[in-house]
Each structure stands twice: as C-alpha cells, then as structure tokens.
Amino acid sequence: MDFRFDIVAEYMPLILRGTLLTIGFSILGILLGSLLGLIISVGKMSRRKIFNLPASMYINFFRGTPLLVQIFIVHFGVVPAFYGKTQVFIAAVLALSLNSAAYTAEIFRAGIQSIDRGQREAAYSLGMTHRQAMRFVILPQAIKRMIPAFGNEFIVLIKDSSLLSVIAAPELMYWGKVMQTQYLRIWEPYLTAAIIYFILTYSLNKLLNYLERRV
Amino acid sequence: MKKWGLLLLAVLLVAALAACGKRDDTTAPGNSQGGGAAQDKVYKFATDAAYAPMEFMDKDQIVGFSPEFLALVMQEAGLKYELVNTGWDPMLEFVKQGTEYDAGISSISITEERKQTYDYTVPYFESVNMIMSKKGSGLTTAEALKDKKVAVQNGTTADIIMSEIMGKDNPNLRRFETNTLAFMEMQNGGVDAVVADNAVIGEYLKQNPDKDYEGHIDPNFPSEFYGILLPKGSELKAKLDPAIKKVVASEAFKELYRKWIGGEPNVERILKAQEEG
Numbered sequence: 001m002d003f004r005f006d007i008v009a010e011y012m013p014l015i016l017r018g019t020l021l022t023i024g025f026s027i028l029g030i031l032l033g034s035l036l037g038l039i040i041s042v043g044k045m046s047r048r049k050i051f052n053l054p055a056s057m058y059i060n061f062f063r064g065t066p067l068l069v070q071i072f073i074v075h076f077g078v079v080p081a082f083y084g085k086t087q088v089f090i091a092a093v094l095a096l097s098l099n100s101a102a103y104t105a106e107i108f109r110a111g112i113q114s115i116d117r118g119q120r121e122a123a124y125s126l127g128m129t130h131r132q133a134m135r136f137v138i139l140p141q142a143i144k145r146m147i148p149a150f151g152n153e154f155i156v157l158i159k160d161s162s163l164l165s166v167i168a169a170p171e172l173m174y175w176g177k178v179m180q181t182q183y184l185r186i187w188e189p190y191l192t193a194a195i196i197y198f199i200l201t202y203s204l205n206k207l208l209n210y211l212e213r214r215v
Numbered sequence: 216m217k218k219w220g221l222l223l224l225a226v227l228l229v230a231a232l233a234a235c236g237k238r239d240d241t242t243a244p245g246n247s248q249g250g251g252a253a254q255d256k257v258y259k260f261a262t263d264a265a266y267a268p269m270e271f272m273d274k275d276q277i278v279g280f281s282p283e284f285l286a287l288v289m290q291e292a293g294l295k296y297e298l299v300n301t302g303w304d305p306m307l308e309f310v311k312q313g314t315e316y317d318a319g320i321s322s323i324s325i326t327e328e329r330k331q332t333y334d335y336t337v338p339y340f341e342s343v344n345m346i347m348s349k350k351g352s353g354l355t356t357a358e359a360l361k362d363k364k365v366a367v368q369n370g371t372t373a374d375i376i377m378s379e380i381m382g383k384d385n386p387n388l389r390r391f392e393t394n395t396l397a398f399m400e401m402q403n404g405g406v407d408a409v410v411a412d413n414a415v416i417g418e419y420l421k422q423n424p425d426k427d428y429e430g431h432i433d434p435n436f437p438s439e440f441y442g443i444l445l446p447k448g449s450e451l452k453a454k455l456d457p458a459i460k461k462v463v464a465s466e467a468f469k470e471l472y473r474k475w476i477g478g479e480p481n482v483e484r485i486l487k488a489q490e491e492g
Contacts, residue, residue, distance in 0.1 A: 086404065088389075166396065178369060185332055
C-alpha cells in the first residue's frame with residue numbers, strides 16, 4: 001500500500017492546530033460536564049420527585065439519543081435561539097458538556113452509592129452532620145472509586161469530539177476530512193487522525209493510572 | 216441429540232439467509248444495457264448519491280443527471296453496467312483498488328492532485344459555481360466575500376476556489392459535510408453566503424422560494440470539469456472516452472441538462488476541455 005507521507009507533512013500544521021482544539025474541547029467538555037453532572041446526580045439521588053424526575057429525564061435523553069443529533073440540535077437550534085446566530089465554539093463545548101453531564105452524573109451516583117452504608121452510619125454516630133459525613137468520609141472514598149469511570153468518560157469524550165467536524169469546528173477530524181477531499185485519499189488523513197487520537201487517549205490513560213495510585 | 220438438531224437448524228437458517236444474498240435495491244434503473252457489442256462483463260460503478268440534482272436518492276432509487284447520463288454513455292459504448300450507492304469515502308477506496316468496482320461517477324471534479332492517484336475519463340460536465348446571498352446584500356462577487364463568512368461543502372470546487380481567495384485556514388470559511396448543512400448554517404445566520412454548484416443552488420432556491428436569497432455567478436470564477444473516476448491504468452478509459460464525447464455532443468445531452476439543471480449547457484466549452492484533457 002502506497003502511503004503518501006508528503007500529504008501528511010503538508011497538512012501537519014493544520015492537523016496540530018486541530019489537535020489543540022480537540023484537546024481544548026474535550027477538557028472544557030469534561031470539566032463543565034462534571035460540574036453539571038454533579039448537580040444532576042444529587043438530584044437523581046434525592047427522594048423528592050421534583051428533583052429526581054427532571055434529573056432522570058435529563059440522563060435518559062442525553063444518554064439515549066445520538067451525540068450527532070445532539071450536536072445538530074445545539075448548533076442549529078439552541079445556540080441561535082440565544083445568540084441570534086450560530087456560534088461554533090460555544091455550540092461545540094455546550095454539546096459535549098451536556099452529553100458528558102448525563103454520563104458523569106451516573107458515575108457520581110454509582111461512586112457515592114457504592115460506599116458501604118456502615119461508613120455513613122459510623123460518621124453519624126461520631127456526631128457528623130450529613131454534609132460533614134459526605135465531605136470527610138463518603139466523598140474521599142467515593143472519588144477514588146470514580147477515577148476509572150471518569151477516565152473512561154474522558155477518553156470517550158476525546159473521540160466523540162471528532163463528531164464536531166460536522167458543524168465545521170476546525171478540530172482534528174475536520175482537517176482530516178479536508179485533506180481527504182483535496183487528494184481523494186482516505187488512509188493518509190484517517191490513519192493519521194487515528195494515531196493522534198490514540199496518542200491523546202494513551203497519555204490520558206497513563207495520567208489516570210498515576211492519579212489512581214496517588215489518591 | 217436434541218442439541219445437535221437445534222444447532223443444525225441454526226446453521227441451515229444462516230446458510231439460507233446468506234444464499235438469498237443482499238438484494239441490491241440501490242441499483243439505478245436501466246442497468247444491463249446490451250448495445251451492439253456482446254460484452255459479458257458487467258461494469259460496476261460507485262456513486263455517492265447525496266448531491267441533488269446530479270445524483271441523489273429517491274427512496275431506494277438512484278436518480279438525477281448522473282445516472283441518466285451514465286445510461287446514455289454505456290448504451291453508446293455497448294457495455295453492461297451496474298450503479299451502486301456506496302457513499303463517498305468507500306467509493307474512493309473502491310475505485311482506487313479497482314477490483315470490486317471499475318469506476319466512480321459522482322460529480323467528481325478533475326484536479327491535478329487527484330490525478331496523482333486516479334485516472335479520469337474526458338470531462339463530461341462543466342461546473343459553474345454560484346454565490347448565494349441575501350437579496351440586496353451586494354455579495355455577488357468573490358472579491359466581496361473576502362472578509363465575510365462563507366459556507367461551502369467540503370472538497371467541492373467551491374471549497375477549492377474560496378480556499379484560494381480567503382485562505383485555507385481562514386476561520387470564516389466553514390466547510391460542511393453536505394450542502395444541506397451549509398444552507399442550514401446560512402439560514403441560522405452563521406454565514407453571509409454559500410458558494411456551491413449552480414445546479415445545487417438552483418435546486419435549493421427552487422425548494423425555498425420563501426427565503427429572500429438569490430444566486431449570482433461571478434464571471435471570474437474558474438470553471439472545473441467533472442470526469443468519471445477510474446483506477447490508474449484502467450482499460451475502461453479507452454472504452455468510455457469516445458462514448459462520452461459522442462453523448463456530450465448529442466441532443467440527448469442538452470435535453471438531460473434542461474431536465475435536471477435548467478437552461479442550456481455550454482457544450483463548446485466541454486468539448487474544448489475534452490480536447491485539452
């Protein structure tokens with residue numbers, strides 16, 4: 001198979017620029033998504049219907065529909081409704097965050113609920129309030145358990161960000177597609193993109209392993 | 216023993232399903248045109264039928280200018296063929312390999328970069344790019360678009376032209392997967408203009424008479440020509456080129472153009488490009 005490295009070299013500056021955007025979108029997506037996810041998970045764990053129901057519906061919708069469709073809805077529907085016109089970068093981060101929040105909400109819930117009831121009861125018996133129990137006993141243990149699941153979500157998000165190319169967000173996959181159409185060759189752009197995504201996720205994996213040991 | 220019976224049944228079912236095979240219901244009408252010569256080989260053409268009015272799907276049939284043009288050409292060449300909607304990326308790989316598919320017809324512009332990997336037939340269609348903008352906005356030439364926001368379909372001649380004028384990495388030049396998305400971006404105020412083939416913009420304006428958009432052709436736009444995509448060294452080129460030349464010069468070509476694009480084709484320019492090609 002003839003692989004034209006010269007085409008890849010020609011596009012390298014654009015590809016690297018796109019990679020930076022991919023990293024940016026993913027980081028913002030996971031951060032904002034986790035923030036929102038935390039709120040939603042608290043709602044989901046509440047026994048009061050007024051919190052529980054919206055939280056459940058949110059999670060079901062964003063986990064149950066394709067991210068591609070969510071990206072279109074956010075870019076062509078939601079953002080223009082607020083801004084009057086489309087805004088790619090806002091739409092990109094928003095779509096990733098909203099989607100990620102649904103998954104991280106469940107990660108939070110699973111982590112917290114997996115802590116033995118005995119821990120909570122022991123904390124209460126020491127005179128802690130619910131909030132103190134969460135802060136000093138439950139959460140520290142829960143977070144350590146959540147790290148692998150979070151890492152998973154972050155890795156998935158990095159690869160999902162490739163879908164943002166459909167709204168012409170100039171991230172990695174976007175430039176891959178442009179390279180493809182100029183030369184009408186598919187392996188050079190797509191394999192290159194795959195390798196870069198792999199490098200990103202592999203590094204993240206290593207980082208998470210390190211974190212898991214440290215916490 | 217009952218377990219073996221069930222297993223045998225399962226294997227037979229799977230074999231039966233596989234034997235029925237996949238009914239290829241995406242082939243265009245009019246395949247297997249037997250002309251004068253008795254060619255037994257059925258040539259397989261790939262297309263990405265997502266580009267009205269050139270090639271697109273009407274439910275499960277491939278329709279448009281391209282399939283009907285291909286029918287005329289293959290009838291002239293006396294060859295049997297089959298047209299399959301494979302999608303863009305698969306089409307490129309199939310044609311490059313040239314084993315399962317023999318050619319690709321999909322409004323593919325002839326460029327020097329692409330000739331490095333593929334062969335083309337002689338040109339059969341001239342694509343003229345059109346600028347679609349709001350009525351009265353004054354955005355009727357490429358120069359006027361230089362510092363505006365423009366949407367194009369990734370990889371089209373419009374993309375190539377505007378990349379040259381605005382700069383390839385200009386964030387104001389937004390490339391979308393399909394023209395539909397480019398049009399949506401314009402409807403939602405994300406861009407000031409869409410640049411695409413006159414056929415495509417014509418189709419859009421026809422479907423959306425309520426929007427106050429209009430199309431303009433900038434006479435300075437270089438024109439590009441479509442060719443049928445072939446694997447390097449394909450023997451099909453020698454068979455297709457004379458047939459294409461004949462069909463393009465014929466009245467049937469003009470009728471086809473009027474039917475799908477509207478207006479009269481500039482046949483002289485295509486014939487001239489064929490001589491140069």
